[in-house]
Amino acid sequence: MSNNNFLPPLHPQFRYRIEIVGNEKVPVLVIDNFLHEAEALLGYAVKFGEFSDGTDYYPGIQSHVPEFYSQALQTYLPDIICEAFSLTRENINYSQSTYSLILTPPARLALPQSRPHVDTIHKEKLACVHYLCTPEKGGTSLYRHRATGFELLSPERMDIYGEHLAKEAQDTSWHKKYINGSNQYYEEIARYESNFNRLIMYPSDVLHSASIPENFQFRPNPIIGRLTLNSFIYLK
Template identity: 85%
Template sequence: MTSNNFCPPLHPQFRYRIDIIGDEKTPVLVIDNFLHEAEALLGFAVKFGEFRDGTEFYPGIQSNAPEFYSYALQTYLPDLICEAFNLNRENINYSLSTYSLILTPPSRLALPQSRPHVDTIHKEKLACVHYLCTPDKGGTSFYRHRTTGFEQLSPERMDIYGEHLEIEALDMSWHKKYINGSNRYYEEIGRYEASFNRLIMYPSDLLHSASIPENFQFRPNPIIGRLTLNSFIFLK
């Protein structure tokens, strides 16, 4: 199927809201019941997924999403993006989406995977997480760095933030574990639990992390694992 002949319809109980989180008043777009029969996206991952090691420190495996999903985002989201993030349609340029399955156990995490991260330090894109899993698989949390007060990162902030990261890296007590809520270095400022067919969108320079519970079962099967569709909306 191609974007020219198919677009999945919206769920009949589609609803959305726009939250404002943290001291820096960052918008987060939350959509529940996004696409009708979203189980088809799960089925596509099972039947056609070609999962391989993730890129850019993603702690698991990833696979390309179907083209019709890209078309659905381009069809249904622009007006909501403009409302939530104070943009115009001409600012929006969509990029391909990726299926993602978290598989890396805590004992194998690199230090950057144990703390909140950003996808960019430039205001050039928005990030989307579309959950195709059950609530017990863990959602997504947003954070404030306690010492600096930073919730978003920028080129101007990286020198001082980097200095603190070097100091905090010497404390081994928080290595080799997924952050799941506040710790001594980061304060959780927003939390969104996984819910099947929920999509959240936020600026990519916002500190965030998947909230992986301690009893999480790392399973490569898309049906029972933490399957998400991760997308970036690039801004012109």
Template identity: 45%
Template sequence: MQQQSSPPSVPLHSDFKYRVDYVGLERQPVLVIDNFLVHAETLVEFAQQQGQFNNVDAHYPGVRLPAPELYLYSFQRHLHRLVSDTFGMRDEWVTGVKADFSMVVTPPAELRPAQCLPHFDSTNGRELAAVHYLCDSKQGGTSLYRHRSTNYETIDAERKPIYRRSLQQELPDHLVPRRYMNGSDNFFEQIASYEARFNRLIIYRCNNLHSGNIAPDFTFDPSPRTGRLTLNTFIYARA
């Protein structure tokens, strides 16, 4: 991840702390940061004032808004070394970094089949995803999963056709229940779960099977101040 040297950045919170978990049989690293940035509530106010959330991603069950450049500068400056050490990320691999505010607002009845199951963002194991929670635990965190029949916890280019074929045999689209994944079922085992906490940030590889924890009584509140507001950052890399 390329470090920005000149632009300004938001300071780290005075109680910044982190840990690295190694999850599942594959021992995949998950970087968990609590109390990331000082005055994180100003990000909520920014999202509230901008108000131009759009359905820009066909895969995400909600709406998104581009994050300010200052956030990206801060993310890269403060986390460059920590991300590099945790995931073995080299600067020359990185092709781009993108961050968006995100809000889950799609009711279960309107979900596409793929949105009802754990998913992966990329088959490139060098690419990383980060979720910065700007909401509390009532809005639901994020979990990682194992596909039971293949025992896969990550999906790379070689595994992808095997996984897709197995999943289609087990759960053809017309049999997928219209609900959000939240805990284990007959086809997927939850292997780690991270509670949403305000100003918590988690980072994991994009090819991990994962899902947001959206409970049956989730309210789909569209307000950044009171709904499930997160900042989702993707670090893109050469395969």
């Protein structure tokens, strides 16, 4: 898989399902057994990865991916994406992907990293996580903000949501830890385990977070760490 011109085939046991989650009926696409011989993506990360500090509050390090990976997303998934998110092919613009490894220990978390977040407050992209690790590394959960009932954020909701965030920030009991399930401020509405070669996709404006267990070992080695391929599908 080191050849950027190579397009890996789909896994022979590729399968998918579409779930509708929460009160706001958020669509989630779950693909199991995405690419054939996905283990080679681990090898690429080890041999060619150039990891550096993550961007946009990502609590770890990130690296570029082989060009063929975006090609695989854009070749194999458009029809399924359209089905799951009520789009047409013309809505899909392009994709952008990075390898990601969570490394930040709880004691070094910034407050925004301790609570669920959205990637955008506009309906401009879809987020997807392709797990290249095993379930004990922690999957991904979607959340509802208890005080407002918000599962999705939008520009119109930010004033009231921001007021609640300011109040909740004064309670330091939940700071400096990864959220992993419901707490006093957020209710977990869906959880997806990090099965190897599973890909999940959801709207980027839904509240979500990696579900990092308390006994998590923060390891920078892609082979034994929580390696994921994180992508955005940009929409027109």
